[in-house]
Amino acid sequence: MTLFSPNEILVLDGATGTELDRLGVDLSMPLWSARAMDEAPDKLKHVHRLYLDAGAGAIITNTFRTHERSLAKAGFGAESRRLTRSAVSIAREAIQESPSSALLLGSVAPLEDCYSPELSPDFDTSHEEHGRLMSDLVAGGVDCILIETMCTAHESLAAAKAAAEVSPGRWGISFCLDSDAGPGVLQDGGKLADLLPELMEASFIGINCVSATSMGSQIRHLRSCLPETMPIMAYGNVGYADEEGGWVSTDAIEPQRYARYAMEWIESGANIVGGCCGTTPATIAAIREALDDQVADVPKSWLQ
Numbered sequence: 001m002t003l004f005s006p007n008e009i010l011v012l013d014g015a016t017g018t019e020l021d022r023l024g025v026d027l028s029m030p031l032w033s034a035r036a037m038d039e040a041p042d043k044l045k046h047v048h049r050l051y052l053d054a055g056a057g058a059i060i061t062n063t064f065r066t067h068e069r070s071l072a073k074a075g076f077g078a079e080s081r082r083l084t085r086s087a088v089s090i091a092r093e094a095i096q097e098s099p100s101s102a103l104l105l106g107s108v109a110p111l112e113d114c115y116s117p118e119l120s121p122d123f124d125t126s127h128e129e130h131g132r133l134m135s136d137l138v139a140g141g142v143d144c145i146l147i148e149t150m151c152t153a154h155e156s157l158a159a160a161k162a163a164a165e166v167s168p169g170r171w172g173i174s175f176c177l178d179s180d181a182g183p184g185v186l187q188d189g190g191k192l193a194d195l196l197p198e199l200m201e202a203s204f205i206g207i208n209c210v211s212a213t214s215m216g217s218q219i220r221h222l223r224s225c226l227p228e229t230m231p232i233m234a235y236g237n238v239g240y241a242d243e244e245g246g247w248v249s250t251d252a253i254e255p256q257r258y259a260r261y262a263m264e265w266i267e268s269g270a271n272i273v274g275g276c277c278g279t280t281p282a283t284i285a286a287i288r289e290a291l292d293d294q295v296a297d298v299p300k301s302w303l304q
């Protein structure tokens with residue numbers, strides 16, 4: 001079964017962590033958004049539901065920080081499986097209660113801070129730890145694994161290897177690039193283009209958590225490196241990371257303006273678009289609306 005088609009546009013959800021923050025859920029580090037499963041499951045389901053109601057055709061589990069390694073920093077390492085399964089169940093319930101259908105993507109984030117590539121563990125450790133989280137996501141019932149916000153070459157390849165073993169034919173990978181270094185440069189200095197030949201079994205390849213303003217040039221570069229049959233995912237951020245590793249939301253990019261950027265990403269070759277940190281249900285609703293209005297005008301030379 002093909003989950004993602006290069007001939008269709010799929011709308012993803014927006015940020016979950018920053019949206020929980022707006023609803024007053026305690027997201028202090030190191031647990032961050034993993035707190036929501038136990039402390040605010042109804043609010044988490046509500047956030048998923050807001051995105052579904054806004055028109056998202058795929059939502060992402062709140063498992064960005066449910067690796068055993070992340071939870072161990074708060075003394076909850078043994079809770080990884082339970083919290084991961086709980087996150088999948090809550091998201092699945094939101095989909096079941098929604099009148100429209102949607103895919104459920106299981107989020108797998110870097111093992112250490114996304115913006116600190118030097119902390120990334122070695123290949124074998126990464127492979128093993130990502131594989132454990134992915135097994136729990138698949139057992140919980142996600143439709144597809146989403147390896148996201150990847151910032152180093154070796155951990156990306158380790159996670160991709162684990163995904164191909166645990167969830168063959170149902171995984172994709174998305175990178176958080178160093179926008180200041182030009183198109184296609186990972187935060188460890190490696191070139192994304194060098195990794196792509198090893199990622200051709202993915203269901204999609206994407207870029208996320210770069211600023212909405214710099215995403216377009218990244219997508220044009222990625223499209224030039226990939227066969228037309230490989231779907232591209234794009235979800236940018238709005239705001240910035242603070243010193244403590246939290247996220248400062250700003251209104252610097254309003255939903256309608258973000259949606260215009262998303263239409264540019266589609267023109268540049270993306271066909272799965274949504275929002276990362278700082279985006280809201282209003283952002284996703286604006287993308288949906290722009291898509292319904294404008295998709296007929298989008299040049300689709302890369303589509304058939």
Ligand SMILES: [Zn+2]
Pocket residue numbers: 208209237276277
């Ligand atoms: Zn983000």
